[in-house]
Amino acid sequence: MKIITLLGSPRSQGNSCTIARRFQATAAALGAEIKSFELNRLTYRGCQGCYACKQGQENCILNDDLTEVLAAVAEADVLLLATPVYYGDMTAQLKGFMDRTYSYLKADYLTNPSPSRLSPKKLVFVITQGHPDETLFADIFPRYDAFLKWLGFGESHLLRVCGVGPSMDALPETTLLQADDLARQLVGGKNNLLAF
Numbered sequence: 001m002k003i004i005t006l007l008g009s010p011r012s013q014g015n016s017c018t019i020a021r022r023f024q025a026t027a028a029a030l031g032a033e034i035k036s037f038e039l040n041r042l043t044y045r046g047c048q049g050c051y052a053c054k055q056g057q058e059n060c061i062l063n064d065d066l067t068e069v070l071a072a073v074a075e076a077d078v079l080l081l082a083t084p085v086y087y088g089d090m091t092a093q094l095k096g097f098m099d100r101t102y103s104y105l106k107a108d109y110l111t112n113p114s115p116s117r118l119s120p121k122k123l124v125f126v127i128t129q130g131h132p133d134e135t136l137f138a139d140i141f142p143r144y145d146a147f148l149k150w151l152g153f154g155e156s157h158l159l160r161v162c163g164v165g166p167s168m169d170a171l172p173e174t175t176l177l178q179a180d181d182l183a184r185q186l187v188g189g190k191n192n193l194l195a196f
């Protein structure tokens with residue numbers, strides 16, 4: 001199983017990266033092949049709205065650091081997107097990637113019952129926010145999940161933590177255990193462990 005992780009936070013050792021890396025480590029220990037991209041270290045542009053991907057081209061025609069990322073996601077079984085909440089949304093780093101996923105949609109995606117160029121995949125969304133009120137910013141996951149379902153991510157999972165700021169002290173152990181559980185569920189190790 002191939003898992004691609006996209007880290008949307010500029011804080012390499014921050015909350016969302018820590019949760020994503022815990023998921024990765026558990027999945028890797030169960031035999032998954034992991035590739036991780038820290039988006040903040042890459043150089044790329046947002047979608048230019050050129051519509052080349054809807055007018056004869058199957059891929060995004062921009063050639064920058066996201067070219068490899070988009071190709072890797074296309075090859076993956078599971079995509080993990082990790083982001084802190086910035087002004088009620090994902091970070092600009094991750095939004096830049098999201099807009100470029102428009103190239104995964106076929107030219108006739110609005111009417112085609114099978115609109116995506118991608119094979120079916122699973123999604124893990126990691127979202128952390130400073131505000132402790134979990135009713136705030138709860139719209140982020142369902143909003144993007146709807147678009148990602150269109151792209152072929154039929155099964156999706158959310159790991160979300162509220163009330164965690166710049167200090168890492170507040171990151172609850174329960175969240176890291178949830179990340180372990182989800183990795184076992186997706187890679188299949190949970191069943192193996194139960195079998196023993």
Ligand SMILES: Cc1cc2nc3c(=O)[nH]c(=O)nc-3n(C[C@H](O)[C@H](O)[C@H](O)COP(=O)(O)O)c2cc1C
Nearest residue numbers: 009014015016084085086087088128129130131165
């Ligand atoms: C520019 C900026 C905007 C932020 N906007 C929000 C916000 O709208 N709502 C919120 O609850 N927290 C907000 N935060 C706090 C972060 O979401 C929070 O600290 C998060 O856990 C950081 O994750 P990280 O450690 O993975 O970077 C913001 C932080 C920054 C730096």
